[in-house]
Amino acid sequence: MENSKLRTIKLDGGKIILFLAIVGVTILFTILNPNYLSGTNMVNILVAASLAGLIAIGETYLIIAMQVDLSPGSLVAFSGVLGALLISHGMNFFLVVLVTIAVGALIGIFNAVMINKIDLQPFIATLVSQTIIRGFAYIMCGGKPVAINNTAYIQLGKARFLGLPLSVWIMLVMMLIFGFILSKTRFGRSIYAIGGNKTAARLAGMNPKRIIYLMFIIMGILSAIGGLVFSARMHSGQPAANVNLEFDAITGAVLGGVSFTGGVGDMGGVFLGIVLIQAFNTGLTMVNVPSFWQYVARGALLLLALSSDYIRKRNRERALLDAIKKATANT
Amino acid sequence: MKNSVEFQHITKYFPGVRALDDISFTANGGEVLAFLGENGAGKSTLLKILNGDYQPSAGDYLLNGKHVHFQSPHEAIESGVSVIYQERQILVELSVAENIFLGRMPVNKFGVIDAGLANKKALEIINDFGLAGIISPIDKVKDLSIAHQQMIEIMKAYSRENLTCICFDEPTASLSDSDIDILFNIIKKLRDEGKVVIYVSHRMSEIKRIADRVAIFKDGKLVTILNASESNEQKMIKLMVGRDLGDVFANLDRNQHIGDVYFEVQGLYSDYVEPVSFKLRHGEVLGFSGLVGAGRTEIMRAIIGADKMLGGKILLDGREVCNTDPHEAILNGIVMVPEDRKFEGILSNLDVGNNITIGALDQNSNRIGVLDQKAETKMTDEGIKEFAIKTPDSKKLVVELSGGNQQKCVVARWMATKPKVLILDEPTKGIDVGAKSEFYNLICRFAKQGLGVILVSSELPEIIGLCDRIIVMKNKRISGIVERKDATEDRLLALAMADEKIN
Numbered sequence: 001m002e003n004s005k006l007r008t009i010k011l012d013g014g015k016i017i018l019f020l021a022i023v024g025v026t027i028l029f030t031i032l033n034p035n036y037l038s039g040t041n042m043v044n045i046l047v048a049a050s051l052a053g054l055i056a057i058g059e060t061y062l063i064i065a066m067q068v069d070l071s072p073g074s075l076v077a078f079s080g081v082l083g084a085l086l087i088s089h090g091m092n093f094f095l096v097v098l099v100t101i102a103v104g105a106l107i108g109i110f111n112a113v114m115i116n117k118i119d120l121q122p123f124i125a126t127l128v129s130q131t132i133i134r135g136f137a138y139i140m141c142g143g144k145p146v147a148i149n150n151t152a153y154i155q156l157g158k159a160r161f162l163g164l165p166l167s168v169w170i171m172l173v174m175m176l177i178f179g180f181i182l183s184k185t186r187f188g189r190s191i192y193a194i195g196g197n198k199t200a201a202r203l204a205g206m207n208p209k210r211i212i213y214l215m216f217i218i219m220g221i222l223s224a225i226g227g228l229v230f231s232a233r234m235h236s237g238q239p240a241a242n243v244n245l246e247f248d249a250i251t252g253a254v255l256g257g258v259s260f261t262g263g264v265g266d267m268g269g270v271f272l273g274i275v276l277i278q279a280f281n282t283g284l285t286m287v288n289v290p291s292f293w294q295y296v297a298r299g300a301l302l303l304l305a306l307s308s309d310y311i312r313k314r315n316r317e318r319a320l321l322d323a324i325k326k327a328t329a330n331t
Numbered sequence: 332m333k334n335s336v337e338f339q340h341i342t343k344y345f346p347g348v349r350a351l352d353d354i355s356f357t358a359n360g361g362e363v364l365a366f367l368g369e370n371g372a373g374k375s376t377l378l379k380i381l382n383g384d385y386q387p388s389a390g391d392y393l394l395n396g397k398h399v400h401f402q403s404p405h406e407a408i409e410s411g412v413s414v415i416y417q418e419r420q421i422l423v424e425l426s427v428a429e430n431i432f433l434g435r436m437p438v439n440k441f442g443v444i445d446a447g448l449a450n451k452k453a454l455e456i457i458n459d460f461g462l463a464g465i466i467s468p469i470d471k472v473k474d475l476s477i478a479h480q481q482m483i484e485i486m487k488a489y490s491r492e493n494l495t496c497i498c499f500d501e502p503t504a505s506l507s508d509s510d511i512d513i514l515f516n517i518i519k520k521l522r523d524e525g526k527v528v529i530y531v532s533h534r535m536s537e538i539k540r541i542a543d544r545v546a547i548f549k550d551g552k553l554v555t556i557l558n559a560s561e562s563n564e565q566k567m568i569k570l571m572v573g574r575d576l577g578d579v580f581a582n583l584d585r586n587q588h589i590g591d592v593y594f595e596v597q598g599l600y601s602d603y604v605e606p607v608s609f610k611l612r613h614g615e616v617l618g619f620s621g622l623v624g625a626g627r628t629e630i631m632r633a634i635i636g637a638d639k640m641l642g643g644k645i646l647l648d649g650r651e652v653c654n655t656d657p658h659e660a661i662l663n664g665i666v667m668v669p670e671d672r673k674f675e676g677i678l679s680n681l682d683v684g685n686n687i688t689i690g691a692l693d694q695n696s697n698r699i700g701v702l703d704q705k706a707e708t709k710m711t712d713e714g715i716k717e718f719a720i721k722t723p724d725s726k727k728l729v730v731e732l733s734g735g736n737q738q739k740c741v742v743a744r745w746m747a748t749k750p751k752v753l754i755l756d757e758p759t760k761g762i763d764v765g766a767k768s769e770f771y772n773l774i775c776r777f778a779k780q781g782l783g784v785i786l787v788s789s790e791l792p793e794i795i796g797l798c799d800r801i802i803v804m805k806n807k808r809i810s811g812i813v814e815r816k817d818a819t820e821d822r823l824l825a826l827a828m829a830d831e832k833i834n
Contacts, residue, residue, distance in 0.1 A: 184701055184702055184704075185696065185699075185700045185701050185702060186692040186693070186696045186700040186701075186702060187700055189685065189689065189692060189702065190692070192678075192680065192681060192685075193678050193681065193689055195680065196678045196679055196680030196681060197674065197675075197677075197678055197679060197680075199674060199675050200669075200674065200675050200676060200677065200678050201678065201689075202637070202656070202657060203635075203637060203657050203667070203669050203675050203676075204657070204678065204689045204690050204744070205657050205658040205661045205689075205690055205692070205693075206658070206689075207656060207658060262680065263678075263680030263681070264680060320728065320730060320731055321344070
């Protein structure tokens with residue numbers, strides 16, 4: 001059928017509104033500060049979005065499947081410190097990358113074990129790991145940032161390709177890969193299925209526990225990558241960094257159309273959501289909104305995102321009710 | 332003023348079904364109106380509209396001649412409508428008086444609870460109910476018998492001065508005969524005081540005893556209202572179940588060529604079912620009959636690995652198979668359409684197409700798990716066509732279809748996996764009569780293709796009309812196997828309820 005082609009690029013009303021919102025935010029901040037529209041600033045926005053974007057990929061998977069992870073902020077800081085420590089002890093750069101990613105994956109497994117084996121709510125389980133991982137980030141380095149001098153490592157944050165920093169490319173490539181997996185593979189389909197209804201999905205042949213393991217492993221790996229790139233950009237592993245990172249990631253995902261009621265959302269929307277939130281955050285800084293007020297503004301943005309999620313849900317339900325009335329009247 | 336409850340053209344939709352269809356009646360104070368109907372006839376939905384748990388999709392609800400729009404059970408209670416449910420809704424750790432006046436305990440002028448006054452008022456009510464000396468206001472409710480706990484609930488409703496209407500939902504389910512006498516005396520008392528009493532039950536003997544009029548429901552419609560004194564049991568049953576299904580079964584094109592045994596279950600048991608053994612032949616429709624809770628669904632769940640199989644063997648084509656989870660069962664060719672369509676069958680957030688292809692993800696993907704969208708589209712289109720699923724296209728959300736069409740999606744899902752054994756657990760539950768007969772034809776078609784079909788059903792006509800052999804279960808065990816030629820409703824019921832008190 002020809003509509004399978006249409007399906008690959010989903011341009012629904014939600015995405016158009018998001019795009020218009022990004023344009024609107026850009027126009028608003030450009031009026032307030034003409035430097036906002038400069039090329040450097042646009043790249044800065046993308047760089048700022050790259051870390052939250054990476055985390056948003058994992059959150060998107062999890063939220064679609066009715067899970068959530070509150071630990072990535074801690075894990076990103078932890079991975080940065082770990083990477084910095086390993087490289088400063090003379091470990092080979094590629095080995096550092098591999099080990100850090102492996103540790104991230106293990107921590108993902110730990111999160112999933114709490115959920116699968118002792119039946120904790122994901123919210124609670126990852127709140128536990130959030131504080132434990134943050135604790136270990138401080139313990140490993142004694143609370144002091146660890147400087148990075150290795151040139152290969154620094155390049156991770158510095159290298160540019162076609163004018164864009166590596167961190168931006170990593171986010172874009174990961175979004176493409178994981179967007180493809182989400183929409184075009186067995187695994188992706190299973191994520192939607194268990195988010196809609198775990199029991200029915202299991203009876204339809206899915207293995208919800210295995211999918212939860214895989215999703216948290218992915219989240220762990222993405223956080224580790226994020227930690228390596230971020231520490232490279234900072235030239236140091238910082239145990240206190242990235243607090244509330246998951247907040248930006250979740251806000252971006254929800255703005256992008258991922259619903260907390262499960263089973264709904266796609267990667268294209270999440271990309272726009274993340275860009276919108278970073279365009280907003282950067283704009284606030286550029287027009288000198290005091291940082292305390294920025295917290296309030298971000299909270300308001302999340303509230304807006306959740307309200308739009310609610311309105312979308314309500315509209316879906318209304319449309320549904322009408323359709324049901326029609327279907328029932330016809331039979 | 333005389334109490335009354337009036338429903339005018341009340342209709343209620345749920346996803347996929349019209350639970351109530353244009354219900355109109357008036358219940359007057361001073362009479363007991365009984366609601367009679369099979370499971371799923373709409374009685375519970377009606378009660379939930381009465382007490383504000385549900386809001387009608389259309390129609391008017393009048394209490395004492397005034398329009399009411401209850402948004403919650405609390406509002407209904409405040410307005411004088413109480414429903415006494417089978418499950419007790421009382422706080423067992425509190426005293427009798429505290430329960431009766433829950434949320435409106437009498438207070439003195441400083442706003443402090445006046446326990447003495449509460450106990451005094453509670454005692455008056457207890458006396459009214461003729462239970463003086465048996466129940467004391469200061470008793471803790473958990474120390475009372477089940478029947479007396481139920482009385483407390485009735486007292487709670489009765490203590491409201493504006494009580495207009497009191498509804499009983501299968502109130503005798505857990506009561507002994509002497510308790511029932513007490514309950515009936517109280518119901519008569521409430522009636523004589525001019526309250527509207529609505530009594531929901533499917534026990535004929537009780538209805539004859541207590542009801543003045545009987546409203547009979549079937550498939551969400553009010554069939555008729557009879558005067559209890561002028562009607563007999565046979566007449567009521569006929570109105571209750573009387574569907575024109577006789578012809579449907581008579582005209583079925585059933586499979587006449589049953590093959591050899593190819594699927595065998597030996598001594599299978601789980602946490603939920605005692606060891607069972609049975610055989611299935613090619614092209615055979617094997618029925619599982621029995622009361623709700625007899626263990627039929629539990630066997631099927633153990634077979635497909637949804638529940639852990641603790642012992643026994645499953646043989647398919649002479650090979651032992653072991654299904655540790657439903658996924659493995661699918662790979663082995665054993666699939667099940669589950670009983671609860673809404674929570675176990677359909678995936679409500681996905682569209683029709685994805686609901687059909689979700690069981691065949693392995694079939695439609697390559698080694699690294701990338702799905703072949705052409706194959707999926709083909710499978711979807713074929714499923715919609717083959718099972719005549721009424722949907723404008725495959726992108727429609729499955730919950731937007733009617734119940735019967737949702738169920739067809741689930742059947743299409745499993746038939747697309749080319750199964751060797753098809754298990755249908757109550758496949759026609761909650762779908763309308765027309766769609767039911769479509770399913771009966773489908774089942775016969777599958778059997779003709781040589782597929783062994785296991786049909787679990789609580790509807791006896793369905794089991795008798797469709798099955799070649801019928802296994803009857805009782806208390807998690809097989810209590811008998813009946814051949815088609817010997818199958819009658821009496822025989823099956825006797826096996827299902829043997830050694831139990833038949834009401």
